[in-house]
Amino acid sequence: MMRAVRVNRATEPAYAGAGTFEKVPLALSRDDIAGADVAILGAPMDDMVSNRPGARFGPRAIRCAYEGEGDPRRWHLDLGVDPFAELRIVDAGDAEVVPGDAIRSHGAIEALVAEVVGAGAVPVVLGGDHSIALPDIRATLAAHRHGSVVVVQFDSHADTATDIGGVTHSHGSPFRHLVDRGHLPGDRLIQVGLRGYWPFPAELDWARGAGVRWHRMEEVRRRGLDAVLTTVLEEADGADALYLSVDVDVLDPAFAPGTGTPCSGGMTTYELLHALRTLVLAMPLAGLEVVEVSPPYDHAGITALAAHDAVLEVLSAEALRRSGRDPDPQDPD
Ligand SMILES: [Mn+2]
Numbered sequence: 620m621m622r623a624v625r626v627n628r629a630t631e632p633a634y635a636g637a638g639t640f641e642k643v644p645l646a647l648s649r650d651d652i653a654g655a656d657v658a659i660l661g662a663p664m665d666d667m668v669s670n671r672p673g674a675r676f677g678p679r680a681i682r683c684a685y686e687g688e689g690d691p692r693r694w695h696l697d698l699g700v701d702p703f704a705e706l707r708i709v710d711a712g713d714a715e716v717v718p719g720d721a722i723r724s725h726g727a728i729e730a731l732v733a734e735v736v737g738a739g740a741v742p743v744v745l746g747g748d749h750s751i752a753l754p755d756i757r758a759t760l761a762a763h764r765h766g767s768v769v770v771v772q773f774d775s776h777a778d779t780a781t782d783i784g785g786v787t788h789s790h791g792s793p794f795r796h797l798v799d800r801g802h803l804p805g806d807r808l809i810q811v812g813l814r815g816y817w818p819f820p821a822e823l824d825w826a827r828g829a830g831v832r833w834h835r836m837e838e839v840r841r842r843g844l845d846a847v848l849t850t851v852l853e854e855a856d857g858a859d860a861l862y863l864s865v866d867v868d869v870l871d872p873a874f875a876p877g878t879g880t881p882c883s884g885g886m887t888t889y890e891l892l893h894a895l896r897t898l899v900l901a902m903p904l905a906g907l908e909v910v911e912v913s914p915p916y917d918h919a920g921i922t923a924l925a926a927h928d929a930v931l932e933v934l935s936a937e938a939l940r941r942s943g944r945d946p947d948p949q950d951p952d
Contacts, residue, residue: 626642641682663676678747700780741905746909
């Protein structure tokens with residue numbers, strides 16, 4: 620029985636009152652989360668970035684980057700669905716991170732994600748730097764049969780370094796550790812949007828040997844996004860569920876300047892939304908993380924808005940997929 624606490628008054632606007640994701644109910648214990656389909660949680664840490672910090676402020680900015688009033692209500696014009704009407708969505712608050720102690724913060728994030736999946740809800744994790752992928756994906760995978768979840772990582776960087784300058788745990792290493800430590804089979808990791816000047820050949824050799832598949836941004840431009848997504852779904856064949864790891868720097872800096880390691884030549888926001896929708900409509904969702912939103916480097920909140928809308932897109936597609944209905948755009952004939 621869900622006992623989540625309502626946080627808004629009936630006509631309270633978006634900019635007023637408590638800051639849960641779109642004012643969904645607050646659920647701070649496992650008993651309160653029980654019965655929810657989806658639980659949103661924050662991982663507000665940026666101790667492991669290699670360049671510009673600020674992603675610790677990401678969860679709050681992503682949660683509040685919306686308009687509207689009163690109880691959460693959204694109508695996805697292309698899918699014809701209201702995710703808040705179809706799914707029981709709660710906000711489980713933030714992990715109890717410890718500023719300056721990234722390892723303890725990782726432990727807190729892993730514990731909260733474990734609590735969410737233990738309560739039977741799909742975790743939606745708002746980062747935070749990308750190092751959180753290690754604890755939060757590990758906690759999610761632990762609730763599924765080994766190798767049954769495919770992770771699709773949207774990112775300009777592979778994040779597969781053994782270490783960066785001798786530092787073993789950073790936002791440049793989580794996917795290397797997930798694979799090398801046996802949590803995620805290499806052939807259950809698919810990367811989309813890589814570009815720029817990293818990873819180096821040694822890391823690409825490792826990825827090839829581990830069975831990791833990747834699709835550079837150049838391939839997305841050359842073959843087209845839909846063709847690449849078709850390939851991604853073929854590569855995911857045999858998996859029971861999908862985990863989406865969205866590093867907002869997969870977007871071009873023109874669309875997402877507020878991030879720690881921006882990289883030119885990336886996706887438009889529309890392309891990311893379309894890709895997320897396509898994948899979630901095709902496969903059950905095991906979890907989602909949206910990371911590396913750094914509000915101090917943002918302009919007019921556009922990066923936080925893109926991250927927020929990525930979450931909303933995934934929720935909408937998951938709602939429609941679970942309903943078994945076809946999209947219903949309700950256009951005039
Ligand atoms: Mn990343």
